[in-house]
Amino acid sequence: MTTNSDLTFEHGYDIRSYEPRPDGRVSISALCNQLQDIASRHADTLGFGFHDLEQSGHFWILARLHIMVDRLPGFGERTAIVTWPSGNERLVALRDFLISDRDGVMGRATTSWVTMNVKTHRPDPPETVLNERFIPERDRALVFPSKAVTRLKEGEFRAGIVARRADVDVNGHVNNVNYLDYCFEAAPEEWMAGRSCVGVDIQYRTESFAGDRLTAVCAPAEPDNGLDTLLHGLTRDQDSKEVVRMRSWWTRP
Numbered sequence: 001m002t003t004n005s006d007l008t009f010e011h012g013y014d015i016r017s018y019e020p021r022p023d024g025r026v027s028i029s030a031l032c033n034q035l036q037d038i039a040s041r042h043a044d045t046l047g048f049g050f051h052d053l054e055q056s057g058h059f060w061i062l063a064r065l066h067i068m069v070d071r072l073p074g075f076g077e078r079t080a081i082v083t084w085p086s087g088n089e090r091l092v093a094l095r096d097f098l099i100s101d102r103d104g105v106m107g108r109a110t111t112s113w114v115t116m117n118v119k120t121h122r123p124d125p126p127e128t129v130l131n132e133r134f135i136p137e138r139d140r141a142l143v144f145p146s147k148a149v150t151r152l153k154e155g156e157f158r159a160g161i162v163a164r165r166a167d168v169d170v171n172g173h174v175n176n177v178n179y180l181d182y183c184f185e186a187a188p189e190e191w192m193a194g195r196s197c198v199g200v201d202i203q204y205r206t207e208s209f210a211g212d213r214l215t216a217v218c219a220p221a222e223p224d225n226g227l228d229t230l231l232h233g234l235t236r237d238q239d240s241k242e243v244v245r246m247r248s249w250w251t252r253p
Contacts, residue, residue: 007136009042069107093126096141155217199249
């Protein structure tokens with residue numbers, strides 16, 4: 001029987017020597033990898049992980065991720081993440097996260113997930129695998145700032161990318177966290193050199209595969225809560241399909 005204590009899950013992560021960037025801090029992408037890992041671990045314990053859904057003819061797809069942090073950890077530091085299923089909305093299941101370090105809560109995140117049907121390749125309602133008994137009564141960690149991320153069709157800056165075989169995950173398509181780094185490739189050097197990314201809101205539109213040629217674009221947007229922001233877009237060259245759209249938040253040292 002699933003108890004209320006099972007509905008939240010905590011796991012710790014050490015920052016490894018290969019993760020920090022030139023400023024000594026990890027990127028926001030490294031924290032997103034931790035979120036992906038703990039979400040998978042918790043789903044496994046609750047009985048709706050990768051292999052459980054595989055048996056019912058489904059698989060999880062991340063539809064949207066929003067994360068905001070106050071600071072970024074460096075080598076030798078440790079994060080502790082708490083996660084829990086936080087609701088069902090139409091065709092998506094929500095999952096929230098609190099990220100802490102030795103000084104307390106340093107970040108919050110929320111995600112929405114689709115239970116994709118293997119045969120139809122269309123989403124089934126999340127209640128097919130995740131019903132209300134798996135949702136604890138607790139405050140949300142973070143909510144999405146808008147109904148949808150603003151689409152950027154033409155960006156001031158752009159970069160061409162080829163998806164690598166090393167970027168593909170167990171589902172056979174490019175892993176969701178890699179798309180953050182694809183989007184950042186279009187940001188100019190002077191922007192990246194003088195700022196650190198402390199938040200993203202990324203919406204996934206379609207999948208891509210090893211060998212796909214992609215174009216990333218970005219452009220400065222209006223500041224938000226005292227932070228600089230960028231809008232990003234990523235399209236697949238061969239059919240001009242929109243792969244992701246993203247907004248990012250940046251702080252200056």
